[in-house]
Amino acid sequence: MNSLVLLVDDDAALRSAWRRLLKSVGFEVLEAPDAVAARQLFKAHPVQLVLLDLMLPPEQTPEAGAALLGEFLSARPDAKVVVVSGTGEASLALSLVQRGAYDFFSKPADPEHLLAVLGRAQARMGLEARVRELEQSLAAREDQLLGQAPAFLEAKQLTARAAVTDIPLLLTGASGTGKEVFARFVHARSRRADKPFVTLNCGAISPQLLESTLFGHKKGAFTGALADSKGLFAEAHGGTLFLDEIGDLQLDLQVKLLRATESGEVLPVGASRPVLVDVRLVSATHQPLPEQVANKHFREDLYWRLRGIEVALPRLSERPGDVVLLAQHFLNTARSLVPHAVMPTLSPATVRCLESYDWPGNLRELRHEMQRALVLSGGRGELQPEDLSPALRAQAPSDGTVHAALTLEEKIERLEREELTRALAECEGNRSHAAEKLGLSRQGLLNKMARHGLR
């Protein structure tokens, strides 16, 4: 459980009292007296819990405090920031909760209240982590590793063959192409399946913390090392360790990782004796490692060690036919988000929009797009292009190509629908004005809208 709290307040006496209180119940505390220090600490440490006073030097304005909250949340949307306001700022603090702060309270704070809010935030983070884990392991079941495109099937077959061995695997591919899902697939298909699957995103944790996170530490090895920690290698003993964004690993840690993979031993920070570990490594990167090797940012010996077998995951745009298959799958799994939604389908025009888009965010973007479209469609049943994001609609093929394959009746239907949509958009949804524009009675327009499923 993440127990690191960043305490941001310019009042040194209050910080010291809260630090003692938080430490007494097992939190680790980082302190910042102003916005500059807060930014630095937030960047350098994997902070997920923040207590943020709004009136901070140098600006000393609640607006500047609110801007800092925005910065934290855009860097780490899952972080829980509890806003601490002075008397008279409660309404602003409340509006910040609407903008993403986890909670707020006014000074002077009751210690029990403070601990209760932090405890709730921690429990919430635990739940969110569990949901993410379940989502990923669900997607990793073989029947969920969906796709029929040749480039995808080739990657899947190679992975399945490598999975049953103990050879290290390097998964390459752009963000959102499914590297973590493949890593779980490898674990699930290996003899290690009933042992732990442990993941670490090497880019999401500060270099200072990475060594002890990977290899563990002894109590007192550095400030803040309150107890012995096993480290992820030891936690993954017998199972699989998935190192995501391996290209972000600092050179000094690359040396230590190489040593661990060669000897099968890790040395916790502050320990005098190494610990034996039996771990299968699966690494992933979206950056081309050979380039990193060429410009000396990545050690060549480690590259060859991790690369055992390399599987390159194709971009979604390189998987013709899979977009619609996956879109339908994501729609089905997102159905629980919309109460009473009927089984959603994709209209032919929507299919064309999906197929002609580039998908820079790959499967992750498609999943979000389908969730969004489903919510926007309000459970209408068939998704239409207007349910999609503007970027997708903008790339839809021109009318000439679209219309070529339709019957005359379908073309007329389509034209009518487009004219209705356009008139409604131009009149900002005002039906009487739109009806007038189209030369229809208001009731006539409503009938046609109902027939086309427009609202």
Ligand SMILES: Nc1ncnc2c1ncn2[C@@H]1O[C@H](COP(=O)(O)OP(=O)(O)OP(=O)(O)O)[C@@H](O)[C@H]1O
């Ligand atoms: N073959 C698949 N079938 C079904 N869902 C998939 C498949 N591959 C990926 N997904 C889903 O797509 C999303 C992105 O996958 P994943 O997180 O594994 O990508 P990634 O390449 O590790 O991304 P990043 O590099 O940004 O961490 C997840 O929601 C995952 O469940």
